[in-house]
Structure formats: C-alpha cells, structure tokens
Amino acid sequence: MLVALIAHDKPGALPIRQENRPAHVEYLKSSAAVQQAGPLLDDTGEMCGSLIILDVADMDEARAWVQGDPYGAAGLFASVDLIPWNRVIG
Secondary structure, three states: OEEEEEEEOOOOOOHHHHHHHHHHHHHHHOOOOEEEEEEEOOOOOOOEEEEEEEEOOOHHHHHHHHHHEEEEOOOOOOEEEEEEEEEOOO
C-alpha cells in the first residue's frame, strides 16, 4: 500500500533539520519502502517539513518507518500524518 507521510517542522527547528539531514537522507536511500521524498518549503524557500511516499505492507510498517527516521529521533517534527494514498498518475 502507498502511504503519504506529511510532516511539519516545529517552529524555529531549521538548525535541527540541517544538523540531522545527512543521517535522514541516508535513511531514505537505504529504505526500499521510500518511493519519493523531498522537503516541504515555506514562502521564502526554506525547508519546513517533509513529504515522503512509502510503499509498505500496512500502516504498522509505515509507523515503524517513522520511528526509525533520524528526524523524528531528533525531535524535528511538530506533526506527522500518515495518509493512505492512491497513485492515479505517474
């Protein structure tokens, strides 16, 4: 199943994002579940969240993936939503 992970950073957390970005990117690259990924941007073009499309067996696997993400361990996110997603185009 495809799951959209939509996460919003805590206010003022850009330094946490930047410090943990190398470990986060390595986690993305090492996971077969990740289909697409990239940062959300604010009006000034600064990173302020994440959008990741996961291909997982079920929501438990999606939640486990989130638990392993270095960004989550660093306390970057104010919120994380996992939403089942249906690809129509692409």
